[in-house]
Amino acid sequence: MKIKINRTGLLCFWVLMVLYGLAIFADFICPYAYQDENRDFSYCPPTAVEFQDQGRWVRPFVYGRALTFNAIHRRVYVIDHTQKYPLHFLKGGRLFGVDAPGRFYLWGADARGRDLFSRIWYGARISLSIGLLGVGISFILGLLIGGIAGYYGGWVDNILMRVCEMFMMIPGFYLMLALRAAVPENFNSVQVYISVVVILSLIGWASLARIIRGMALSLRERDFVLAAKTLGVPDIVIIFKHILPQTISFSCATLMLTVSSYILAEAGLSVVGLGIQDPIPSWGNLLSDAMGIVPVIFAPWILLPGLFIFIAVVCFNVIGDSLRDAFDPMFNEKG
């Protein structure tokens, strides 16, 4: 079985691979650890890399900066041309960086003087994995419950679908808040992470289960299911081998679309302060720094995590769409 994905889909796939790669190798790529702060550089703007010193090409370096306040008590970082910090590469297990007391902020700093570039890639670990894990769990639940409900029908179907509806009737975000409220406050970051994953997957499985159930209802009437029954193949084998694989084109496309909605949901939770807690970064809680108008005006770079949420969501959606297209001709061929 060959699946051909169109070019846009392929491009998005590689963009995502780059994002995941950067997240995985964040320890190497980022110049600072995610919790490495320096209050002297609060909202320090992106540092320019200099290649020329008095008209001569030299090894790249950055100038030092000094924090001053202007007449209206606004932070102004004055470039100190006497201080030069050469960029060094592959030192101390990091791809690039400068020696203390110099600071290198490729994409600016946040309120506590933490490097946004580093925090974005450490945050990507959380944001990009939470969607995948959540989708993994809700897909297992959705396929299993939808498959069983559709295949058996009758009272099994009735009970399972009423349970689904109980999850679906509460607006998603409020259900998320309610579930989050049920999680103990004293959880450590790993426990919070797991609970966010579980919360996300509890919300998403129901709608998937309903659609899979509908497909299973029609698939179980197909001749090959009857044939498998006449040959004494156990029900569970029929569900897993003959019903669920038939839904693969739909499932794959939905899987991708759901990942993006989970990334958004995690961001939503974190923006309102209920997701991953500071100092551990996620794209959502990085963006929560940009809730006030003042920081956005004076330090617009703190909106950058939003751009990455946007990129990731668009990529997953486009891949989902192109997967659906890719599966389509196969279905036509089968008639």
Added chain:
Amino acid sequence: MNTLLSIKDLTVAVDEKVLVNQVSFDVPQGKIVAIAGGSGSGKTTIGLSVLRLLPSALQIRQGSIVFEGQDLLKLSSEKMRDCRGARVGMVFQEPLSTFDPLFTIGQQIDEVLAAHTKLSKQERYKKVLETLSEVELPDPLRAYKSFPHQLSGGMRQRAMVAQAIVCNPSLIIADEPTSSLDVTLQVKIMELFIRLKKKNISILLIAHDLGMIAHLADEVVILRQGEIVEKGPVERVYKQPEHGYTKELIEAFQ
């Protein structure tokens, strides 16, 4: 002559409408018994009743189906499932839709063996290939690896017969097994059934093609609107039909 399958007073109904009314007949061991009749006469319903796989709306109201000394209607659903495929195989009319398009022929035959036997993977593989050559598929290895749509209609039908006999059942229910094939292929499949019969496998043949029945079957049961109008040895029924409907059928066929 041992009786392998004995159906007595079988009545199947949807709500008030009776589809099969008090049907009784026997299938002796190693014989081919045909059920003939027009569309909607309840032929297929009887076949599915034997396997207890009727659509949920259809209910067996009364009667017994004794197979190898056991009343199938009284078996637990697990026992019944063990019986399907292992003791009774089924062959359908349209082999393209009765194979799952996502798996190879070999995988799907293997699945039946895996459900009913404790053979190892290699033993199953060998057995599947043996069975595929037993139904005279020209290239069993290729058929094993083919997806259903890659085989021709005749080959698919053979593969389905292979799937039905892979567990060495004593009875095969063949529901219009040749209707979707052209005449030359029909003859081949009929030859295949005759060979199965020689191996002491009984066949319950569901068909409307009286020519095929004359060629294949030992006994015939003529159904009309769910009731048996006539039954007996094929030659007798064809030569001296007792019932007007049988006469009509035979005349229409000639």
